[in-house]
Amino acid sequence: MISGIDLFIVIFFIVGVFVVGVYFKKFIHTSEDYFLAGRKLTWWVIGMSIIGTNIGSYDYVGGAGAAYDVGIAQANYEWIGAIPAMVISALLFVPYYWRAGAYTVPEYLGKRYSQPVRVIEALLWGSFLVCCLAIFFWASGLMINTYVGWPIWLGILITAVVVGIYTVTGGLTAVAMTDVIQLAIMLVGGFAVAIIGFHEVGGWGGLVEKVTVEHPDHFRLFLPLDHDTYPWLGMILGLGLVLSPAWWCCHQAIIQRTLGARSEWDAKAGMLSAAFLKMLVPLLYVLPGLFVLALAAEPLSDKDQALPWAIKNMLPAGLAGLVFAAFLAAIFSSVDSTLNSAVTIWTRDIYQNLFVKKAPDKHYLNFGRGLTMVFVVLGALLAKPLTTSFEGIYMAMQTLLTFFQGPTLATVLLGIMWARATRWGGLSGLLGGVACSVTLHMTGMNFLYVAWWSFVAALIINAIVSLLTKPEPLEKLRGLVYGLVMKDEHVQNSLSSRVEGGE
Amino acid sequence: MAEWLADIPLYWAKIIGTIFFVSVMIWALTRPKDYIFQGAPDRRIWRDLRLWAVVVLLVQIIIYLGF
Numbered sequence: 001m002i003s004g005i006d007l008f009i010v011i012f013f014i015v016g017v018f019v020v021g022v023y024f025k026k027f028i029h030t031s032e033d034y035f036l037a038g039r040k041l042t043w044w045v046i047g048m049s050i051i052g053t054n055i056g057s058y059d060y061v062g063g064a065g066a067a068y069d070v071g072i073a074q075a076n077y078e079w080i081g082a083i084p085a086m087v088i089s090a091l092l093f094v095p096y097y098w099r100a101g102a103y104t105v106p107e108y109l110g111k112r113y114s115q116p117v118r119v120i121e122a123l124l125w126g127s128f129l130v131c132c133l134a135i136f137f138w139a140s141g142l143m144i145n146t147y148v149g150w151p152i153w154l155g156i157l158i159t160a161v162v163v164g165i166y167t168v169t170g171g172l173t174a175v176a177m178t179d180v181i182q183l184a185i186m187l188v189g190g191f192a193v194a195i196i197g198f199h200e201v202g203g204w205g206g207l208v209e210k211v212t213v214e215h216p217d218h219f220r221l222f223l224p225l226d227h228d229t230y231p232w233l234g235m236i237l238g239l240g241l242v243l244s245p246a247w248w249c250c251h252q253a254i255i256q257r258t259l260g261a262r263s264e265w266d267a268k269a270g271m272l273s274a275a276f277l278k279m280l281v282p283l284l285y286v287l288p289g290l291f292v293l294a295l296a297a298e299p300l301s302d303k304d305q306a307l308p309w310a311i312k313n314m315l316p317a318g319l320a321g322l323v324f325a326a327f328l329a330a331i332f333s334s335v336d337s338t339l340n341s342a343v344t345i346w347t348r349d350i351y352q353n354l355f356v357k358k359a360p361d362k363h364y365l366n367f368g369r370g371l372t373m374v375f376v377v378l379g380a381l382l383a384k385p386l387t388t389s390f391e392g393i394y395m396a397m398q399t400l401l402t403f404f405q406g407p408t409l410a411t412v413l414l415g416i417m418w419a420r421a422t423r424w425g426g427l428s429g430l431l432g433g434v435a436c437s438v439t440l441h442m443t444g445m446n447f448l449y450v451a452w453w454s455f456v457a458a459l460i461i462n463a464i465v466s467l468l469t470k471p472e473p474l475e476k477l478r479g480l481v482y483g484l485v486m487k488d489e490h491v492q493n494s495l496s497s498r499v500e501g502g503e
Numbered sequence: 504m505a506e507w508l509a510d511i512p513l514y515w516a517k518i519i520g521t522i523f524f525v526s527v528m529i530w531a532l533t534r535p536k537d538y539i540f541q542g543a544p545d546r547r548i549w550r551d552l553r554l555w556a557v558v559v560l561l562v563q564i565i566i567y568l569g570f
């Protein structure tokens with residue numbers, strides 16, 4: 001589809017990201033440098049990296065298709081399904097993770113509750129992230145094949161080599177800094193498409209007029225309760241109150257940047273600045289979906305062809321290359337973050353926590369780098385089989401994660417907010433909530449409502465079991481629970497020792 | 504669950520959505536000052552994260568009331 005100047009822009013982007021990523025190798029000396037960027041990230045890098053990580057290729061292709069199909073209701077995933085949760089994450093969850101000196105969310109849960117809770121969460125997230133990696137590799141190969149015409153295996157190889165090398169060498173620092181560049185490219189591409197699109201349809205008024213003739217509900221954010229996929233109550237209860245907070249407050253790839261912040265304030269401000277950037281994300285795919293609806297003479301047979309149609313029919317030479325580079329940026333930033341987070345969980349929560357507990361720091365740095373290479377190779381090799389022959393494995397992992405999201409949020413929320421929550425309450429709430437999810441899922445209930453009720457069940461079970469079991473010692477909870485962060489010397493010393501890596 | 508709620512008019516979605524945003528806004532505004540500025544190099548007003556939380560939520564309320 002693209003050629004000449006477009007191809008040059010794409011190759012320039014790939015080489016540029018590679019060079020910038022590898023440059024940060026010189027800052028990596030310890031495992032903390034590798035996994036948490038030496039805890040030196042500033043708020044604006046954290047904010048841009050979070051959004052770069054969050055936007056994937058599916059958001060572009062699938063999101064534009066969904067916007068073409070249902071209209072701006074698709075933006076709920078970026079607005080009510082993200083912004084309030086990001087504010088809560090910034091001002092409640094992030095400070096406690098950061099103060100705990102944890103590298104991962106499961107590690108925080110281990111400190112707050114117990115080892116079984118940590119290991120269950122780590123195995124789930126660790127496995128899910130590795131599966132995601134394979135899917136992202138396949139998506140990159142497919143996209144390069146569709147737009148440039150190169151074989152899928154070559155696209156996967158380019159992604160694996162470029163992203164793999166800078167992630168292995170530069171760790172989270174390289175990942176975060178390349179995310180910044182990648183997000184900038186995505187936003188520039190998005191604004192360019194918006195300007196051209198508005199010019200073509202005659203401004204905002206023209207867009208609304210053309211679209212609402214045949215699709216009067218396409219400019220409604222809330223859709224009726226009997227809507228198949230986006231009933232408004234499900235959007236508020238399931239998405240707004242449970243799934244979105246679970247994603248923004250508990251997803252390792254999102255939270256890891258804030259754990260690498262140079263200060264608690266930077267960690268909070270980073271998440272909050274990401275909320276501002278998140279408001280712009282619908283520009284990247286909702287608007288193009290609506291532009292296609294307004295401009296295409298015939299309805300598209302496949303809604304996922306909306307964005308390819310826009311690139312082919314709306315964009316001049318040069319700009320198509322920029323938008324394609326933005327697609328690649330979305331994939332690269334998701335691959336590098338997923339890779340780094342998967343390696344952090346498997347190294348810290350499984351390898352170091354269960355098998356080799358007291359090795360020199362260099363050992364964990366080398367193990368992390370080695371595991372990154374293994375996951376790159378594994379992801380590339382599994383890309384095709386996992387996506388085509390064994391699609392069920394990925395679907396099973398995704399369903400499994402959905403089962404855990406409500407209960408995980410309930411477990412973390414009570415852990416932070418209620419000192420009386422005990423190790424047995426945490427474990428019972430987590431497992432009981434998952435049992436509730438599975439049961440409701442089998443009745444055929446919409447997943448948004450499943451998320452809500454499993455969250456409620458986990459909260460109740462955790463609370464009841466906690467009240468029936470022995471309270472946790474105050475010493476264990478200091479700095480990890482709201483209200484137990486007094487400014488006395490004892491607390492500050494215990495927090496400092498955690499930040500330095502002690503338990 | 505959706506069946507017995509089916510008669511609720513669509514404007515209730517906007518009301519409940521707005522209550523949701525306003526609740527989070529009030530919660531953010533009531534965070535203690537020391538907690539908000541913990542780790543900040545100084546206490547200038549632009550470092551008060553509560554205000555930024557209010558701005559981002561206010562924009563959301565305007566958008567949701569408009570659409």
